[in-house]
Amino acid sequence: MARVASLYLPQLAIERLRQAERSAAPPERPWSSAPILPPAVDDDPGACSVPRGGGWRPGARWAQGGALGRDKDAEAAQIGRLPAHQRPPMRELGRRSEVAEHPFRAMPSDEGGRAATPIAPARWPLWGRPTALIERTGQREVVTAACPVALALDLVPGMAAAHGRALVADLDVREADAAADQAWLGRLALHAVGYWTPVASASGTDGLWLDMTGSSHLFGGEARFCRRVLRFLARIGFTARIAVAGTPGAAHALARFSGEVVTLLPPGKEVAALSGLPVAALRLESQALAAAARFGLERVGDLLPMPRGPLARRLGLGAIARLDQALGRAAEPIMPVIPFEAPEVSRRLLEPIGTPEAIAQLIADLVDDLVAVLQRRGLGVRAAAHRLRG
Known part of the structure; x- marks a missing residue:
């Protein structure tokens, strides 16, 4: 029984760019919501910029009435009546070596809620500003990806870049790099x-x-496997959804259109699960999608009761193939990624050889060819095998 998982990364291009910026230019100070403490106060009176000839240091206006050191209770009462942000720090009361926090950092916002969330530094535009990636086709610029902030502002992939700039004044526009995305x-x-x-x-x-x-x-079941994959991607900063089904087409459709982070489809339930999904879930060509919209075919369930002949004339044979692959009626092989391809060289001869001299010369020529391939790929060899085919 075949089981295929489809891993979907909706923000791959944006999040890859953010990871590249973070690794290329780290900030001078790790950004944190915790207050940054001021440096310790120097106890040397000579380092103070205010003269000590009887004048008061800045911030000690509460003691200018001449009551300093005379009536401690009156001083404490006077200090208690002051607002929190005007009360003198402990170093003004004689303990000058104690580091004091800034009085305004812990104050609530004017709206009466919690303290305002710190804004990320301007050097990280992908963290706080709406960002979109564009691709140039001739003289036309098209949005290929948008961050969640931009998506919330009605920017969608496929929109003209000029339209996006008109909708969002502070839009951060970047060049899309499809080759880097595919390499990742x-x-x-x-x-x-x-x-x-x-x-x-x-x-x-x-x-x-x-x-x-x-x-x-080996991972304790499909559910635990999916959670493990999602946790791994979350640790490296990527958003993902995953679906497991009996066919690659069904898993692909559910990962992108089911709306769930993890979808586990029992075997044999492809028809019921795909019927409510839009026609675009079948990975149809743009011409087939336009034809389906023209004929009022919005859901996959609208295609199931139609005869194959009229459906092929309206949407094309490619749509029939995609539907059969998603439902398990036609095979859809997965072309695997090969971790390593061993270098190989060969020679084709016009006539067969049989003398030891000719065989030795052929092996020497093959070794020379193999050395050139290894040099180009930066590899070495410990053992080599040769085969002679008659």
Whole structure:
């Protein structure tokens, strides 16, 4: 019984860019909501910028009435009547070596709620500002990805970049890098092959397929496996959703359109689970999606009762193939990621050889070819095998 997991990373491009910025330019001081304590006060009177000829230091206006050192109870009462932000710190009362916190840091906001959440520094625009990634096609700029802040402001992928700038004045626009995204997915697939499942493959530009057939019991079941994968991605700063089904197409559709973080579909329930999903869940071409909208076909369940002939004429044979693959009626092989491909060289001869001299010369030529391949890839060799085919 086949079981396939589809891992979906909806914010892959934005979160990868944020990780790259964080590793490339770390801040001088780790950002934290805790108050930063001022430096300790120097006990040397000569280091004070205020002369000691009888004048008061700044902030000690409460003692200018001449009552300092005469009536301690009156002083305490006078200090108690002052607002919290005007009361003198302990170092003004004689304990000058004690570090005091700033009086305004712990005060509530003007609205009466909790203290305002600190704003991230301006050098981290991906943390606080709406960010969108664009791709240039000729003279046209199209939004390919948007952060959650931008999505909340009605910026969606596929929108023109000029429209997005008009909607959000402080929009931070970056260049999309599809090659870097695919390279990161490739590294994640290699990690999956080494630690999760023996077969993994990229599914589009925003996720992976993981073949879990016969391996889920090694992690305590499918539910625990999904939680483990999500925890790993959360630790490295990526948002993900995952779905497990009997076919790659069903798992792909549920991971992106079910609305759940983890979806576990029992075997044989693909028809019931996919019927309520939009037609776009079948990974159809743009022409097929436009034709489905023109004929009023909005859900996958609308395609199931239709005869194959009229459906193929309206949406094309590709739509029929995708529907059969999602429902398990047609096979959809997963092209696995190979962790390492051993270098190999070969020679094709016009005529067979049989003399020891000719065989030795052929082996020497193959060794020279193999050395060139190893030099290009930066590899070495401990043992090499040669095969002669008649």
